[in-house]
Amino acid sequence: MSKLHIRKDDKVVVLAGSDKGKTGKVLKVLVSKNRAIVEGVNLVSKSTKPSAKNPQGGIVKQEASIHISNLSLIDPKSGKATRVAIKHEGKNVIRIAKKSGEEIK
Numbered sequence: 001m002s003k004l005h006i007r008k009d010d011k012v013v014v015l016a017g018s019d020k021g022k023t024g025k026v027l028k029v030l031v032s033k034n035r036a037i038v039e040g041v042n043l044v045s046k047s048t049k050p051s052a053k054n055p056q057g058g059i060v061k062q063e064a065s066i067h068i069s070n071l072s073l074i075d076p077k078s079g080k081a082t083r084v085a086i087k088h089e090g091k092n093v094i095r096i097a098k099k100s101g102e103e104i105k
Contacts, residue, residue: 004029004031004034004068005068005073005084005086005095006026006029006036006068006071006073007026007029008026008027008028008029009025009026010025010026010073010104011023011024011025011026011073011074012024012025012026012036012038012071012072012073012074013071013072013074013080013081014038014041014066014070014071015070015071015072015081016069016070017042017066017070018042019041019042019066022040022041023074024038024039024040024041025038025039026038026039026071027039027063029068030065033065034067034068034069035065035066035067035068036065036066036068036071037063037064037065037066038063038066038071039063040063041063041066042063042064042065042066043061043062043063043064044061044062044063044064045059045060045061046059046060046061046062047059047060048060073095073097073104075097075099075100075102076097076100076102076104076105077097077099077100077102078099078100080099082097082098082099082100083097083098083099084096084097084098084104085097085098
């Protein structure tokens with residue numbers, strides 16, 4: 001498995017695809033598939049059977065995964081897409097925005 005530049009709870013912008021330009025928070029990262037699920041991005045319609053939780057059943061909109069290469073972190077200073085630099089301080093790994101030099105929390 002490879003290391004990814006995106007983690008859970010990061011703010012990202014979509015670079016390619018039908019949702020290009022949309023921003024959202026990363027809900028889940030699927031490391032083995034190099035994909036992430038982003039809030040409000042790549043919505044798909046899923047039919048559900050009636051259950052105790054959803055007695056009506058019907059069609060539900062939910063987020064599908066999107067490839068990591070189509071996402072970019074948002075710079076904390078400017079609010080635009082940025083690449084990421086990795087800096088090692090002892091055992092700690094710090095991610096730094098290339099555009100502004102700010103640390104990404």
